[in-house]
Amino acid sequence: MKVERSFCCHSCAQPIRNIRCSIRPRRSTNHLPSIDITRDGNIATVAINNPGKLNALTVAMWRELARVMRELASDEDLRCIVLRGAGHQAFAAGADMTEFAHARNNFAQGKLYHLEYVAGALDAVGMCRHPTVALIQGPCAGGGLEFAIAYGELAGLLAVAGRAVAAEILLEGRMWTADEAFAKGLLTRVVPDEHVQAEAYASARRIADGAPLVARWHKRFIRRLTPQGAPLTEAEIDANFDYFDTEDYRIGYDAFINKKKPKFQGR
Numbered sequence: 240m241k242v243e244r245s246f247c248c249h250s251c252a253q254p255i256r257n258i259r260c261s262i263r264p265r266r267s268t269n270h271l272p273s274i275d276i277t278r279d280g281n282i283a284t285v286a287i288n289n290p291g292k293l294n295a296l297t298v299a300m301w302r303e304l305a306r307v308m309r310e311l312a313s314d315e316d317l318r319c320i321v322l323r324g325a326g327h328q329a330f331a332a333g334a335d336m337t338e339f340a341h342a343r344n345n346f347a348q349g350k351l352y353h354l355e356y357v358a359g360a361l362d363a364v365g366m367c368r369h370p371t372v373a374l375i376q377g378p379c380a381g382g383g384l385e386f387a388i389a390y391g392e393l394a395g396l397l398a399v400a401g402r403a404v405a406a407e408i409l410l411e412g413r414m415w416t417a418d419e420a421f422a423k424g425l426l427t428r429v430v431p432d433e434h435v436q437a438e439a440y441a442s443a444r445r446i447a448d449g450a451p452l453v454a455r456w457h458k459r460f461i462r463r464l465t466p467q468g469a470p471l472t473e474a475e476i477d478a479n480f481d482y483f484d485t486e487d488y489r490i491g492y493d494a495f496i497n498k499k500k501p502k503f504q505g506r
Contacts, residue, residue, distance in 0.1 A: 288325035293332035308363035318447035333381025364389040374439035
């Protein structure tokens, strides 16, 4: 799914001076994939940064996201976290599929990738006690959408959008405009491109100016009271990764790498 001209606030969600935090503000000084952290008083920004790949997430980035969010969660002075893609071209276009050949290419690797790397990062965002605001500009797809929702993979999508919308996203696999995503409940507001950043940080400032303990309690109990289905059994979890042994998985991956339309065989 692609989201453009949009801003999504998904939680109860000052110049960079007088910094008081346990994490030093970090911003990438090279062109390698990174997770960049900046601090503006009691508002932190966590930016996904993978230049040239629309901020697609590598394994190292998933793991760093989990570490960063856990560390920020322990900061008593923090009031709100803005999640965004670096630059203005994309939030995150999903996982960096060029890694799949060596990092996510069979049943065992797939389980490790999703149950440890991806789930670890999404849990760290969702369980972070501070409110978060997702500032979305440009493509937001796959793992990028999961990160913006910040409540898990399919379970999080179901909680936010419901069964019909989740099925539409997964079964059609098409790109959506911001207006359609807003109409179907994936976004809380949409603004013109030139106002996206200002609106997101204005929202973060309103959250930061509120009572921090109450905001944390609100986030905690919103998550607690969100309806969830029964947990998947171990057998069901394993069945989810059976696709690695299919011909269609290889066809789809080859089509992506070679930029051609896949012709799936149902095998």
